[in-house]
Amino acid sequence: MERITPLLWLLFSAGGTVAALLFPVHLLLTGLAFPTGWLEAPSHGSLHRLMTHPVVGVYLFVLISLPLFHWAHRFRYTLYDGLQLTHLTALIAVLCYGAALLGTAMTAYLLWSIR
Amino acid sequence: MSAEPHYTLYHPRWYRRRVSVWWWLRKWSYAGFVLRELTSVFVAFFAVVFLWQLWAVAQGPEAYTQFLARLKTPLFFVLDTVAFLFVLFHAVTWFNLTPKAMVVRLRGTRVPDAVIIGLNYAAWLVLSGAVAFVLLRA
Amino acid sequence: MPSSLALTVARYRPERESEPSFQTYEIPFRKDWVVLDALNYVKDSLDGSLSFRWSCRMGVCGSCGMKVNGTPKLTCATFLADYAPGPVRVEPLDYFPVVRDLVVDLTDFVRKLKHVKPWIIRDEEKPPSEGEYLQTPEQLDTYKQFSMCINCMLCYSACPIYGLEPGFIGPAAVALAQRYNMDSRDQGAGERLKILSAHDGLWQCTFVGECTKVCPKHVDPAGAIQQYKLTAATHWIKSLLLPWGTR
Numbered sequence: 001m002e003r004i005t006p007l008l009w010l011l012f013s014a015g016g017t018v019a020a021l022l023f024p025v026h027l028l029l030t031g032l033a034f035p036t037g038w039l040e041a042p043s044h045g046s047l048h049r050l051m052t053h054p055v056v057g058v059y060l061f062v063l064i065s066l067p068l069f070h071w072a073h074r075f076r077y078t079l080y081d082g083l084q085l086t087h088l089t090a091l092i093a094v095l096c097y098g099a100a101l102l103g104t105a106m107t108a109y110l111l112w113s114i115r
Numbered sequence: 116m117s118a119e120p121h122y123t124l125y126h127p128r129w130y131r132r133r134v135s136v137w138w139w140l141r142k143w144s145y146a147g148f149v150l151r152e153l154t155s156v157f158v159a160f161f162a163v164v165f166l167w168q169l170w171a172v173a174q175g176p177e178a179y180t181q182f183l184a185r186l187k188t189p190l191f192f193v194l195d196t197v198a199f200l201f202v203l204f205h206a207v208t209w210f211n212l213t214p215k216a217m218v219v220r221l222r223g224t225r226v227p228d229a230v231i232i233g234l235n236y237a238a239w240l241v242l243s244g245a246v247a248f249v250l251l252r253a
Numbered sequence: 254m255p256s257s258l259a260l261t262v263a264r265y266r267p268e269r270e271s272e273p274s275f276q277t278y279e280i281p282f283r284k285d286w287v288v289l290d291a292l293n294y295v296k297d298s299l300d301g302s303l304s305f306r307w308s309c310r311m312g313v314c315g316s317c318g319m320k321v322n323g324t325p326k327l328t329c330a331t332f333l334a335d336y337a338p339g340p341v342r343v344e345p346l347d348y349f350p351v352v353r354d355l356v357v358d359l360t361d362f363v364r365k366l367k368h369v370k371p372w373i374i375r376d377e378e379k380p381p382s383e384g385e386y387l388q389t390p391e392q393l394d395t396y397k398q399f400s401m402c403i404n405c406m407l408c409y410s411a412c413p414i415y416g417l418e419p420g421f422i423g424p425a426a427v428a429l430a431q432r433y434n435m436d437s438r439d440q441g442a443g444e445r446l447k448i449l450s451a452h453d454g455l456w457q458c459t460f461v462g463e464c465t466k467v468c469p470k471h472v473d474p475a476g477a478i479q480q481y482k483l484t485a486a487t488h489w490i491k492s493l494l495l496p497w498g499t500r
Contacts, residue, residue: 006489007458009482010245013216019210020206020207020235025243027161027202029197029250030168035186040251044176050249051172071159076457078152081417084136107166114173127267129350129358134416140321145413148461212460216479223391 008073008097015070022063047115057111065104070094154205157198164195210235258282258333259340260291262303265351268318273351274299277340288328288343292355305355312469315405319355320344325407334461346410348419362406365422369430369448374441392437399432399477401470407494408464408474420453424464424474427455431477434484458482 034041042050050056076096079085085092140144164186171182185191213235214228260280265273279289289307296358297301307317310329317328322342333341349357379386408424409415415423430449434442449455458478465475 005450006482006486009456010486010490013486015158016205016209016323019202020209021239021242022246024160024199024201024206024239025246026165027195029200029247031161031164031186031193031199035183036192039251041183044172044179047179051169060165064165064169067158067162071155071162074152074155075159075460078149078155080151081414081459082139082152084134084417086417103162103166105184107153107169110166110169110173114169127352128271128351130265130273131350132269132347134348137367138416144463144466145461152459165469198344212462212479215460215473215476216483218476218480220395223394225394 008069011066011069012073013070015066015068015073019064019067019070023067026063051111052115054115057115061104061107061111064107065100068100068103069097072100151204151208154201154208156206157201160194160198161202206239210239255282255338256370258291258337260295261340261342262292262295262355263342263344264303266353266355275342282333282337284332284334286333288319288321288326288331288333288341291333291341292328292343300358304353313403315403318346318405318407318410320346320410323438325410327407327469330469346406348410348412348416349406350410357460359406359407361419362404362409362423363427365426366404366429368422369445370435370441371429371433372445373433373436373439375438378441381449386438388437394434395437396432399428399435399472399492402428402432402472402474404469405469407467408472411463411467413461413463414457414459418457421457422449422454424458424478425472427458427481428472428474431481434481446485446488449481455481 029039033039051060073096076092079092080089135141139149168179168182171178186195210232214231217231219226219231257279258281259277261275261277262275263273278295280294280299283290287310289310290304291302293309296305305317305319307327307329307489308314309316312327312330315327318325319328320326320343321328321331322336323344325346328343333339343355345351345357349359349361352358402425404425406425412421412424415421427449430445433439434445455478458475460475460479462475465473470475
């Protein structure tokens, strides 16, 4: 586990940067402005067209996968330190990074199937 | 540890206090730290919402319309608003802490923290603008 | 300005109690007094049994670290006037075993400082006949901040991770390691990498940042740790991509 700790920290940092730079605008638009109609949501057709573009595909993969790893790493330490669950450390790590891997796999699958 | 005081000559019994599970409530800065760490939950929440959108678009126009309709419900609107605030909190704390990890030296002197933070906010504005431009023009 | 102040001090006398207790003393209030002056007044005039450490009384030796109203501070640099009208609560530093009253055991801290090999490590020493190692002011500047540590342990007392994980190597030890890693005369970064990346190394740090907040010498140990995380991660990538080239 400690051999890959630097990798996990890099994923955490990259994910945190992606989330910090890009999530506010995406959340504002996709989460609040588009559903309420405050701003016009893109049509299904144009969104589909966008998402099939290879560069956008890479962008979406990074946008979803890295922040999931950011959450996994941070949440794992929050549970470990905050609730002092030291005896469950291995289980927490497996669940958190496992969930991030699952999300990453699902993203890759969907992006592949959509093209 | 027995309740009776115990003292061996030349070897006093040290007192070790156990750290309470509520340690993070003892100081405002600790509580702020935990709140900052919990922003990751809302980051994950939105990553999942985005994954959901990807799935909906992959399924077809009806699924996409249903996705938008679901996000309009009061439950999701409230969740999204709270998530948005937490993600903003994440972004602000993240940018403010970046210069601590990345020390840039130009010609021998260290670039001031404020410059690094400023560059982060500038990048934030530029990227947000670009994303908004792409999504609103689509 | 009040003429006197209540000083509530943690007491622990293992020969007669199994738990710490508090004792309150009424001390005269002088606006130029620091908490250390108040403690010395108590010991001189009110209760000679009070035990605490102090030495230089001017903020350079690191002996007088204690918690004042819940925050780790150097008692020689903490003015009573900032806490008037009081009461002022003085307790031993958190997360260290209490030996007696305000005195804590330093063994773990000292062991960790030694553990990071805080000395110049060179592959080959230059013989004295070849002269000194030269260092420019810019080279000094890269590590000078980390050399200001007075080993007062306030950062360990502020770090919740150290409290939860006694194996955590801690802020001052990493700042000290960085002081040597970034010294242009030192060639021991590789050795220290192994030590700091170990299980009880620095990776348990979650950047709470309290250590930097309480440091009286502006060493910024939190910054040292985050910088080192980046260094270690970069090194890890390099060792992955170029397994033969790294030290």
